[in-house]
Structure formats: C-alpha cells, structure tokens
Amino acid sequence: MPNRYPLLGKIDNPEDLKKLKEEDLVPVCSELRDFIIDSVSCNPGHFGASLGVVELTVALHYVFNTPYDRLVWDVGHQAYAHKILTGRKSVFHTNRKYKGISGFPNRKESPFDSFGVGHSSTSISAALGMAIAAQKKGEQRQVIAVIGDGSLTGGMAFEGLNNAGANNANILVILNDNNMAIDPNVGALKEYLLDITTSKTYNKFKTDVWNALGKFENLGPKARRLVQKLEGSVKSALLHRSNLFESLNLRYFGPVDGHDVEYLVKILNDLKDIPGPKLLHCITTKGKGYKPAEENQTAFHAPGLFDRETGKQIVVKHEKPLPPKYQDVFGETLLELAIMNPKIYGITPAMPSGCSMNILMDKLPERAFDVGIAEQHAVTFAAGMAAEGDIPFCNIYSSFSQRAYDQIIHDVALQNLPVVMCLDRAGIVGEDGATHHGVFDMAFLRPIPNITIVSPLNEVELRNMMFTAQLDNQGPWVIRYPRGRGELTDWKKPFRALAKGKGQLVREGRDLAILCIGPIGNEAIKAANELSLIDIEVAIYDMRFLKPLDEELLEEVRLRFQKIITLEDGALAGGFGSAVLEYFCSKANMPQVVRLGIPDKFIEHGSPTELYRECGIDKEGIKATAFKLVNENIRVK
Template sequence: MSYLDKVNSPKDIKKLNIDELDELCQEIRSLMIKTVSENGGHLASNLGVVELTVALHKVFNSPTDQIVFDVGHQCYTHKILTGRRKEFSTLRTENGISGFTRPVESPHDIFSSGHSSTSVSAAIGLAKAKALKGDKGKVIAVIGDGALTGGLAYEALNNSSIDTDNLIIILNDNDMSISKNVGSVAKELTHIRTSPKYYRFKSKVSRGLAKIPKFGAQITRFITVTNQRIRKKLYHSTFFEDLGLRYYGPIDGHDMQSLIDALTVAKAHSHSVLIHVSTVKGKGYDFAEKNPSKFHGIGKFNIDTGEPLSKGKTFSDAFGENLLSFAEKDSRICAITAAMATGTGLVNFANKYPKRFFDVGIAEQHAVTFSSGLAKNGMIPFFAVYSTFLQRSYDQLVHDVAMQGLKVIFCIDRAGFVGEDGESHQGVFDTAYLMSVPDLTVFAPATFDELSSMMYQAAYKEEKAVAIRYPRGGQAVLPENYKYEKHAFDVIGDSSNDICLVTYGRETEPCCKALKECDNAFVLKLNKIKPLSSEIADVLKNTKKIFFLEEGIKSGGVGECFAELLLENGVNAEYRHICINDEFVKQASVDSQLKKYCLDAQSVIDIVNEKI
C-alpha cells in the first residue's frame, strides 16, 4: 500500500514520520504530473509547494486552523490531502474538482480563489473575526513572491499587525529573494530561531524574567531591543519586521524537518508571524524545473517529452506577431503585460524590443495607469491582458485613461468562455463594464486578419482609448465569400429575410453554420460593439425576429445596449437575448459551455425553429 492510500484526511498525515512524509511527497508529485498531463492545469507552481503543504497539514489542524492559498493555483496537494484524492482524476473537468480552492468542495477550502494578491487581506479578516468571536485556531496565508507584486498584498501587509495574534503569513519565494541575508551567521541564526527547543527555552526565560520584581520588565525590553539590532545587522532587509511581523527565514521549502520546526514555532507565537520559504518551481519534474513559465498553466502534454499535445495558432500568437510587425516600423509602439508575457503572446516582442516591453508584475492597476503615462508623452501603448484580470483595473481604465482622453490600446485575451479554469477566469464580464466607459471604442474580431486590421485601426485611425477583445484559442471559420471591409458591422446572407441573428467575435461561426439549416434568416455581424452604429436600424427596419447571441453576461452587456438602439430607432421586431443570465460559469470544455448556454450551432438552429 502506498502512503497516498493511507491519507484520507489531514489527521492521517500526523501519524507519519519524516521519512514517510518525504515518500508521500514523491507519490503526490507523481499523481500530480500524471493528472495534469491528462487534464491540463497549473503544474510548476503546485510541484513547488508539495513539502510546504504537507508540513502545513502536519503541524496545523485544518479547518480549525484556516489555510488561505493566494491565487489558489498551488492548492493541488492541499486537495489531495483533504479527502479529494480519489476525485483528483476529475481535476478541471466538467462536474469534477476545481483547479482552485472552492468552499463548495470542502470545508478545508476557506476562500474561492483565482486572482492574485488577495490572501493576506482575507486572512487578516478571518483572524480578526476569530479573535472577536473567541474561536480557536490560527489563520495561515500562503502567498508567492509573484503575488507580492500586486498592490493589494501591500495594503494588507500594512494592516497585518493590528492587534492580531493568530495570523501567520507564509511567503513562498520561488524566484526572487525578498530579504537577502548575509553569510552563514544569518543562516545559522534562522536555524536556531526556528528550533522548537530554542523557542521553548526562550519562552521559559521570558516567563522567569517577568517574575523578577522591578527589573524583570526592563531586562526583557533590553533583550528584545538587542535582538532586533543584531538581526538588522545580519539581515539587509527587515521590511516585514518593520511592519510588526516576526520574521523567520529563508527556510528551505523542500526540507521537511526545517519546515515543520519553523511552522511549529510560528504556531506557538502570540504575535503575527511571517515565514519566508524558498522553493523551486516545478520541483521534481525536469521539464517544469527548466521551463516553469511553460508549465505554469499548461494543457494536456506528453510526460516523456514535456510537449503539449494540442498545437495550432491562437489569437494570442496572432496578436504577438502583429505587434512585432508594427514595432518594426514604428518606434512608438510599446507592449505592457501584467506578468503574462507568455500567455498573451509577447515573448518574441520582449526578446526583440526589450526597451519597449514592460512586464509590471501582477499589478493590473499600475499597468493601466503606467500605460496612460506612456500615451501622454507620445508613445502608443498596447496593454495585453486577460479579460478576467482587466476587471481588476476598471477604475484606472475610467479615471486614468478614458477621462484623460488618452489612447491606450487594451488587447483583451481570453474574452468569452475559457473552459476548465472555471468561475474565476471566464471572460464574460468585460463587455458589460466596457460598454459603460465614455469615449472608448471596442472591437471584436472573429479572425486573425480582422485582429490585425483592428489593431492597425486602433493605433492609427482612432484618437482615443480602444479595446480589442478576442477569445482563447483559434479563429472562427466564416463563409468563403465573407470579407472584412473595416465596417462597423457586416451582413452575412440576405438582409430581406425575416429573421436576424446578431452576434460578434467567435459566436459568428455557429451563427453562420446555423444559416444552412435556417430558412429566411441572415446574420448581422458586429465588428465594432462600442459604439453601436445607428445604421444598424436601417438594416433591421423590416425584420420580424431578432436573436442576439453573445458569450457575455446579460446585465449591461452588448445585447441590452443593442435592444436600446432598436427601441430608440423604432425597430418593431420580436427580440430575444441569448447569453449568460446572472450566474457564474462553471468549469467545463468551451464546447460544453457553448452548448449549455445555447450558443452552439445546433442550439441556434433550435432557437430559430422555436424548439428552445
């Protein structure tokens, strides 16, 4: 029997010794690599925190002690250890377990996650609530060094020492060093300070000193100040201690005994504590260790070669190629990303034009305002960002770009359904909030050629801010006789027919496919979804039924704005809006999601024929 077979809850881990825990970690890695190779997922980040997660569950008592994973893309070991090992093969599949923490799955998952830099804020709130209610247990926030590039993390750290004695922050440093130390003395000091024996001795001495009349408190204060001064000499940065946190580290994140010792000391503390843990991203799988960016979020792949199983040009690839071409001819072209150079197709741009490429870290708010500064002084900034992450910088889009009348070009990747990443990553909200922003033009390409043309229009034909939204994956297949002529909208089919299917972007393909089975119908394809052209009303003035189909949320979406346009222009037609109605889209394949929300070709046919 493997050790994995013996672990059905965190309680089972407490029965294992160090050697057994190390063996358990290797079994977890093997299971993880096999499952992600078949289902896709976040591999490198999860491989790096196996020992850390096992040690957390060895020392603490989840869910009484609450563990909050930042982003949640490193929670696979946690899921395996908290009763979901048998369901792990369903990771990221429809009706399976999520690739992120989800409280609906388990009481051990404290917060739904998916976006970065939130854990410390949530943990402080959880810890304060425990204190106010008199509940037992610690609250542990596990945050990576990448997430510390997000401003929310620093807002929380600034608030982390407010009368909170049950908070522990684990800084998982797998890339950059946060607090560099000096030589072997500092290293040995860290080892001593995280020894449970030393901590018990220190506590005993403190209690003894406190009993000394008159001078006990003075001696204790003198020792404390002296310790602080010594640490400042040995550690170049005392940033965390200056914030009121007790700092321990760096700790080897793959040394089980060191981790257990450090966590045991932190658990015994009556102060807020930060433990700095150094880990290797992709640990235990050679391909992931050598190329952690590639294996950060990866689809199905061959375990023996590390190569993805699915290939083909994507909108991200096309965007990167186009921007590179523009930059060759125009030195004003700049590329901005929020730690997503690979995902958004900007790697080649970064290599060729490093001075005009800016990766600002996981800081979408800063990325937008930074871009506005570039634009103000004459550059042409293209900010490439996933739809789900752009929503984090809505205020900057409104206040620092649109209100200033500046031309920043937002290239919004993963717009619409994204599939298996689930609720936190679906790109279905951007249309609703973009439609509300004054002086913003929004394009929706369906093909790579359209994307290229719209990028050119944005850079050289538009005067103010522009957003170009495109889906994950490849381009739509449209009728052979269709050609994009840079109009705000196009008609596909005979506009004298009674039924019109209105749509944009990827959804154009299933609507065009449906035309083959639908008599008396045509497609109105929106290329520019904001502003909507008033000429549309002239095309639809004699139409009897209009179906608006979009991969977006209903409230405030393009379909609602389109209905208003029809009403204002006296178009008297039966109108139906097929979209996402006031709910979060759960994980499934994109094809399954399209079918569920009646946006696949067969559903469109059934809608037109009034079967749905």
C-alpha cells in the first residue's frame, strides 16, 4: 500500500491526516479516490456518491475534531471516504460482505459514525438534536450535517431546517449539490438551486461579501446583524427571489467548489467561528475523477463489478437465459396495463430506474410521476388521484414505505381508495443490510382494515396480481415482491384475473404441509422435491393472499395435516405465520405449527443466500425443519 498510496498509506485516522501540510491534501484526495475506485471495482457497492465528496470529506476531517465534533452523513452512500479515513482502510475490502463492515455509517462500528443512516433526509434533524444536547451541557462541540444526493427533496429535511432556524444551536448544514439522487433530481428545489449556482452576478457579489465578512465579524452583534440584513437583501434582489435558507433563519454561504480541498479547508475554518445555524452550499460532481462515472451517473451509483481501466461493467455470462429481475417484470407489466387502461398512472419517490418505472416514463411520460425522495407525499399524492377516479400504481421500496405508514392508514385505507402500492425490495435484500431489508411490511400492514395484501410466487403471478388489482377498484392493494431475479424465463403470459383471497395447492404431499407466501415458496418447493427422495412427501400451498386469508384452504389443510410449517420472508412477529396461527387457534383441533421467517432481531448485511441460511429459510433450513417435524414432536412456536 505505501508504494501505491504513499500518503494515504500513512493515514489510519483523522489525527494522521491533520499532520499533513495543506498542500498535501490534493494528492491525498487523488490517492483516496484511486483507493475507492480500486476497491469498488472488484467489491461492488455505492460508488459515484462517495467519489463526489472526497475533497469535502478530507476537508471536514482535517478541520474539525472528529469524533468529538459530530459528523452526520445523509443516506450514507456518500461515506466511503469517511470510513477509509477513520480506521477502516485495512478492512474496507469487507465492505457490505457477510460479517464485514457495513456499507453505511453504523454507530456499532465506529465512534466516528455518530449516527446510523441508510434512509435519506435524516441528517439535519439528527444533527440538530446533537447540537441542542451539546448546548444544554455547555459543550463547545461542532455538529455538521452533510446532506446531498437528492436528500433535500425529502420533507423531513425541510422539517429539520425549519426547526434549526428557530434555534440558535451551533449546527452547520453542508449541502452537497450534485443535482442527482440515483436518477437526476426533479422538482422546484432543483431549479432554485440551479438559479443560485448559475447566477454570475450573484456569485461575484457573494465572493465580495465573503471577503469582507471577516472584518465585520469583529465589530459586535449590531454590526453583524446589519451586514447580514444587507447581505440577504442584495442576494434576494440579485436572484429575484428571497433566499430560501436565509428565510428559514440559516446563514447561507456559497455556492462554492466542492472539489477545491484547500479552499474548503479555508471556508470551514472560517465557519467554525461563526455561531448559530448556517448552511454551506457546495457544488460537486457525482462520480468526480472517474470519467465513466461522471458520464453515466445513474449507472455508476452502484455499478456492480466493473473494469477499473475501461469502466465497462462486468457481466457474468450464463449458459442459459436468466429470468428477469422482478422490478423489470413490474415495469414492463405496468406499461402494458397503462396502454390497456387510460386511468392507470405510475408514481415513484425518486426511484424510476431502481423500480423500472422508467419503462413507463420513456413510453408514456405524461402517465408517470417522479415526486422526489418523498414517500409520504407519494402515497397521499396517489390517494388524491384515486379520489378523482384514477388508478395510481405507487411503487416504493418496502423499507422506505415504513416512512409513509400514517399516509397508508389515514389517506388511503381509511378512505378505502383504490391505490395500488407496489413494494419493491420486499424481504431480504442482501448487502445493503438492516436499513434496507423489507421484512416488516406484512406485519405492519396486516392490521390495517380495507387493504388487500398479496405476494407472488413467481413473475407470472406478479403480472396477474397487478392485472387483478386494477380491475378490483374496491380499495387499496399492496403487492410485495423481492429484489433480484425470479424463477421463470417464459413469463410474459396472457393476463388472468385471480380470485380474491384464494391460494392454491402447488404440490401434493402426505406427511406435512408447508404454507408459504411470496417467492420464498420456491425454496420450499426445492426442499420438498429433495425430501421426497427419502420418502418424506410434503404438500406445498401458495397462499398468495396475506389479507384476506384463504380460510377455506386453511380449513382443508387443518383437516388433512397434523404437522404444518409456515414460511415467509418477513418478520415472524405479527406476520403471515401469526395470521395462520390466529386462524388455527380459533378451531378445536389445532395442528402442530412451526413458523419459519425472519426472527425478532435486525438482520445485518450479506448475500441473500447467506442471510436466508442464517434465518433458516433456505432450502436446507426448510428441509431440516421438515425432517425434524416429521420425526419428532415439536411444540407450537
């Protein structure tokens, strides 16, 4: 490492970084950027966002006394450089791997990770809480929130800004403005920031004010207030509108070049001495320093394996055609349905490529809406459309839908509006870990009246569930499906309406029954096929509907089998297995039931295969449970 990274190789923590001269920071940034490129090209992870904040990260740790001074990252996929500089360089090759370091800041991992993140728009609120706590204790610590990659479009960020402006706590918000989330930013805020960054007159005035500001800061509070008032008035006149951030009572500085590390050091040192809430607007380029990532920012948000020299993504060749990703089945099916039914619209909170709604956007742009990172707004926006007779398909990642729970209850279910909520990334998602696993949706949605909840065994069922949902029009539907690929290559079958609340027998058996919901049922089918080789015959029932449950099918199973396994890729507490037990408990002769699913703990990161095995819901875990149940007496779990 010392030969390839002569400066970075000597840095194990921010104290080592501070020993360098300021002129050494430029080559340090170059080495740090190369280290990230080398690492992520062969160990996939989030890429472009971290390249875009290399200089900012180096400047922050050079100027501030971390971890005493608190540094809060928004989302967290900006934080690779931060992790490398704070003691994790030697283990960075384990990033996002099973039992390795997390891909996001994690309080359990390092004292430099002052706040755990994974979902967006949380940094300002968390930093403000820390700043107020420090103020109450009389601690003179600095608290910095770095928000970017589209996170400022989230409503929670504005709530934090509004509250920060109403307090005099010492908080610095750094806006990492790269005009991107995973896809390009959308909305009025994007246009507002663009106005600031492109106004030559305003930027010249800003520089003059900045140079003069130090002289006035020493003249006392009255002079400072006068300068601030004059500064705000002239800024507003030059931009032909009031400054949004200063309207919220945050001192606004910028925009500045977020890739000039020496200038950033100077500015951050100046800002340390200015009390109260303030915002520094940095202009950065997502993927900075790696041409392929700069030219294709969406693809290089999380590119997978790629050739470091050419930037070409490495695609593993397979002898047989692969099944499609579930998200692509959703996207192509939504387009088909939208062509068939003019009332259908698509809504996504900043995930058009992530959920494949870009397929609809490309063909019928007037029928699809990207509302920014704003899950709560997305759901109520969909409810408003449904109230006027439209059929909105609102696609949200399962773990992000948690943020819209009140809207699902109050704005959709209570009014029984026909919103179709498609929860992508349901179940175990893999390397993104605990913040992204979509394992709670069945448990938290099941108690809500009026909602139909379904999960497909395969791609054909997903198509048919989407088709049935837009026909039903009697209330909200939730369709949950996983990240990754399914089972079928021949999946584009003609649509078929499903009987509401009805499951199906997919495999006969005599010794026990497995009741499953969702694609995890394919693991049960594989297990049953192998168990038959040792003369254990397992019946497999694909329930399809969590709500309403197929009680006729459950009664059939109860009368046929005394030993039953329930299988789900969701939380055991309150989920599908609990629903089955509730039904059986109401009957006189209750069978033995073993529930398989996600245990009552947060599951960390790793490949889905590794995590299925850890939870006992892979083929081998199901086989072991079935074998034991057939051959021993087991209490109900």
